Amino acid sequence: MSDLDNFDDLAPFTKLVSGGRRKEWTGAVVNPPVWRASTHLHESTAALAQAPSRNEDGRFFYGRRGAPTQWALCDALTKIEPGAEGTVIYPSGVAAIAGVMLTLLRPGDVVLITDNAYDPTRSMGTGMLADFGIETRFYDPLDIAGYEALFCDRARAVLIEAPGSLSMEVCDVPQLARIAREKGAVSVLDNTWASPLGFAGLEKGVDVTVMALTKHVGGHSDLMMGSASARGELYEQLRKRSQDLGIVVSPDDAALALRGLRTLGVRLRQEAESALTIAHWLEARPEVAQVLCPMLPGSPGHDLWARDFTGGCGLFSFVFKGGTMADRNRFIDALKLFAIGYSWGGFESLVVPIEPTRHRDVMPWPPQKRDEEDRHGVRLAVGLEDVDDLIADIEQALAAMKRA
Numbered sequence: 018m019s020d021l022d023n024f025d026d027l028a029p030f031t032k033l034v035s036g037g038r039r040k041e042w043t044g045a046v047v048n049p050p051v052w053r054a055s056t057h058l059h060e061s062t063a064a065l066a067q068a069p070s071r072n073e074d075g076r077f078f079y080g081r082r083g084a085p086t087q088w089a090l091c092d093a094l095t096k097i098e099p100g101a102e103g104t105v106i107y108p109s110g111v112a113a114i115a116g117v118m119l120t121l122l123r124p125g126d127v128v129l130i131t132d133n134a135y136d137p138t139r140s141m142g143t144g145m146l147a148d149f150g151i152e153t154r155f156y157d158p159l160d161i162a163g164y165e166a167l168f169c170d171r172a173r174a175v176l177i178e179a180p181g182s183l184s185m186e187v188c189d190v191p192q193l194a195r196i197a198r199e200k201g202a203v204s205v206l207d208n209t210w211a212s213p214l215g216f217a218g219l220e221k222g223v224d225v226t227v228m229a230l231t232k233h234v235g236g237h238s239d240l241m242m243g244s245a246s247a248r249g250e251l252y253e254q255l256r257k258r259s260q261d262l263g264i265v266v267s268p269d270d271a272a273l274a275l276r277g278l279r280t281l282g283v284r285l286r287q288e289a290e291s292a293l294t295i296a297h298w299l300e301a302r303p304e305v306a307q308v309l310c311p312m313l314p315g316s317p318g319h320d321l322w323a324r325d326f327t328g329g330c331g332l333f334s335f336v337f338k339g340g341t342m343a344d345r346n347r348f349i350d351a352l353k354l355f356a357i358g359y360s361w362g363g364f365e366s367l368v369v370p371i372e373p374t375r376h377r378d379v380m381p382w383p384p385q386k387r388d389e390e391d392r393h394g395v396r397l398a399v400g401l402e403d404v405d406d407l408i409a410d411i412e413q414a415l416a417a418m419k420r421a
């Protein structure tokens with residue numbers, strides 16, 4: 018196998034398998050070895066004197082700028098994000114969001130954050146960013162006029178997430194990004210749910226795409242990492258700020274993330290298929306008021322998902338018809354194959370109770386509110402188990418809930 022020169026023409030799964038495997042990094046083996054290194058050695062004082070002025074990707078200088086294991090991961094992530102100049106990796110998804118915000122925003126600026134953002138993103142706005150003199154305005158991504166009205170001269174950045182955290186509604190990302198650009202703000206998309214395989218963010222008009230690699234890219238619930246990808250100048254700014262912050266990811270974790278990345282495509286496809294099967298099954302159950310799953314027809318934003326997305330994943334939510342919080346919790350406690358835990362995107366199924374009203378300023382819960390009584394939610398992260406076993410598990414847990 019020689020280094021590929023027609024990479025852009027390849028289909029996504031082929032890119033996943035081939036990205037980052039440059040001969041100079043892998044040598045005679047398949048995977049780039051784990052280069053554990055703080056010190057990089059230089060040939061001569063002349064080479065040393067030249068090195069800092071060539072602060073570019075893929076050059077040895079000092080451990081904080083990474084070595085081939087991290088470079089291979091960045092390269093592979095860039096290869097699956099059409100339009101990206103490069104990718105910066107961070108020690109967690111939250112660190113990636115913080116790194117991007119600290120690159121784009123200055124004291125006095127305004128940032129618009131979607132009301133259904135991942136909760137730590139919301140508290141970053143009202144906490145750290147507020148401490149730095151940056152004002153956060155939460156917007157409802159389904160209310161375009163309201164969103165537009167929040168812009169002002171100081172609005173510098175917009176954070177979008179699709180689908181929304183917990184409530185899973187899909188918004189019109191291209192339109193939100195276009196408006197941000199017209200208003201002179203940089204748009205940032207948390208694309209953890211779909212990954213670039215399911216939503217090509219930069220191609221759809223977003224300026225920066227962020228992923229929690231902790232989830233699907235890692236894929237095995239054993240590492241924390243995040244990434245941000247962008248076009249030319251913006252990418253250089255992100256990279257520089259990350260170097261200023263001293264951000265570096267261990268080569269061991271980078272190797273694990275690379276291992277996960279190779280199988281991302283088939284895992285996402287299988288998870289999404291099982292999730293949709295379970296979503297259909299739940300929709301027909303008398304205990305369930307609403308299923309919030311972008312791939313499911315009738316779910317909030319499904320039409321936008323069908324228009325803009327090329328894939329999904331195993332993460333979705335549903336709301337019980339009536340019942341109490343104790344009923345909902347009894348259901349969760351009775352599940353045997355879905356373990357209780359935060360995070361998602363691993364090979365195994367997980368479940369958590371959700372109470373989104375605690376994390377919302379302007380959006381209603383549940384979406385498309387029907388009945389005040391229907392409010393106790395569950396988020397499922399469907400893994401790679403056989404879907405019939407997962408459905409049988411949910412069925413027995415519903416029975417256990419009603420028995421009490």
Ligand SMILES: *Cc1c(COP(=O)(O)O)cnc(C)c1O
Nearest residue numbers: 109110111135207209229231242
């Ligand atoms: C988990 C998650 C993050 C944060 O990732 P960590 O690696 O856990 O810090 C960010 N955004 C979304 C949508 C997430 O689900």
